[in-house]
Amino acid sequence: MKLLLVLPLIIPLTAAGLSLLVWRSRVAQRAVGLIGMAALFVVAVLLLSAVMKHGICATQVGDWPAPFGITLVADTFSALMVLLAATIGLAVTVYSVGAMDPQRESFGYYPLLCVLLMGVCGAFLTGDLFNLYVWFEVMLIASFVLLVLGGERPQMEGAIKYVTLNLVSSAILLSAVGIVYGLTGTLNMADLAGRLRQIEMEDAGQGSFVTAVAMMFLVAFGIKAAAFPLFFWLPASYHTPPAAVSAVFAGLLTKVGVYGLIRVFTLLFVHDIGFTHGLIALIGCVTMVTGVLGAAAQNEFRRILSFHIVSQIGYMILALGMFTGAALAGAVFFIMHNIIAKSCLFLVSGVAHRIRGTYELSRLGGLYRDYPFLAVLFFIPAMALAGIPPLSGFFAKLAIIKAGLDIQEYVLVATALLVGILTLFSMTKIWAEAFWKSAPQEVDHQPATTAPRAAGYDRATRIMLIPVIFLAAMTVLAGVGAEPLLGLFSRAADELLDTTRYIRVVLEVRS
């Protein structure tokens, strides 16, 4: 049990270390990366099943009793997130074997991917606020290097914004952590939850101070999650690295910010729900609308997808703002659906780029005629994203909208539905431009040298298609099996809302 909580951190670290040792051999690095990610996936499955069986698990690192040491905790939500991270890690690593250029591979692509996964898993599993900050930094520094690896000019320009805004948000997070420590004298999240309640009960004046700190957390995690109004770094940078890197960023990084928001605003700051969660719901709404309108104005494959990340983050934040069990279950469902579908779409964009040598919609075209199978693989996650039944996105949105109707937030529900239509519009735009219309006859059109213009997939492209098929199949399965999945997500939401169990497990556990 204890081992299962530590292994999601140790496995990526070991894989990263080993692949550094075999620096000179790209083949060996690939093998180590693949084995590491596969092992991480297996451990994540075991962790989730253990949490399902025994309830919330916790362990004290270094045997220091809570609240003095660092605690690792896995409730259903954390375990699910670790599993999703491992899934995307594995899918992207397989994809990279086919897609990544030798230059990037030989400059530490696989070790960086492993470190990134370690940071993501650490953030999901930690039960300590300062430790959460440290894992965020681990994840960020790996993502910085992955983003600029290759050193092309657009990457550099995107990286400046990405690095700056993320460092600012880290500084805000660090300051907030410091103030919380000054206020309560503890950093263990379970312990903090109790102390904060105590402070609010003793002194009403301190309550507003706690709200101020809560707003600092909202800003810090909001920047990392790319919520309105500080999301500009995302569409400026996510379309610049290779598609595999974009896919892992799109799938995981912003969701770690959302995870932070959900964790902090269910466990710690629930003293003034009317204000804090009302504000969160409002931010969610504005994020949705801005993101989807931004996407409608774009004409490049990955830029449209990048703006849609922002829009989808809005749904998750909106559901957190509604703050009911059903809404949180919907949020968890939506996160799961979005991680899989969004990564899948980015991977498809990479395949299209490999075939046609461009991401510009005006220069793409005719993919449906030449590559019908690829078109199907795009169509499934795209329709899932737009929320067409019976795919995963439909049920995720349905859960959130139902929760909104239950608490009679009709404006929020109407916005969510309207954004759904606009999402469909963007997805149809990509479909019509890249897949449906006939290929443009340009004189200067130069297809990528590695792939001939004629239909048919070469070996590398076939490897790239494996994870795409896998993720698209998961999108369909998540839609078909929505009922049992929703049971799982409701359980995660119950654990989030009923914090007493979490607190009891963390504070009582003796290694």
Add this chain to the structure above:
Amino acid sequence: MNLVLAVVVGGLYAAGLYLMARRSVVKLIIGLCLIGHASNLLIFVSGGLTRGRPPLIRPGAETLTAPYADPLPQALILTAIVIGFGVLAFAMVLIHKVYVAVGSDDLDQMKSTDA
């Protein structure tokens, strides 16, 4: 002492934000650096300042007697400084590479990837 440090922290934040609002990339990085320092100092102050009371358990006693200087904020700051150093080293290399790629240190010249 608290007041002096509070003013210093505020001044560092202000200076950092001002530098970040400038167009030069170098100033941007210096600004980030200052904001990082401000956060570190903030943790130091918010942990409480206690003079001349090291957190040592006296002979014969079982626990610490308050007031004592809390060592934990300093441990946190140490961690944050190390992380900040690593990130800053990366940022320095990044701005050099950006300068080579773009040929300017003007942030307004780096808008081609914006939507």
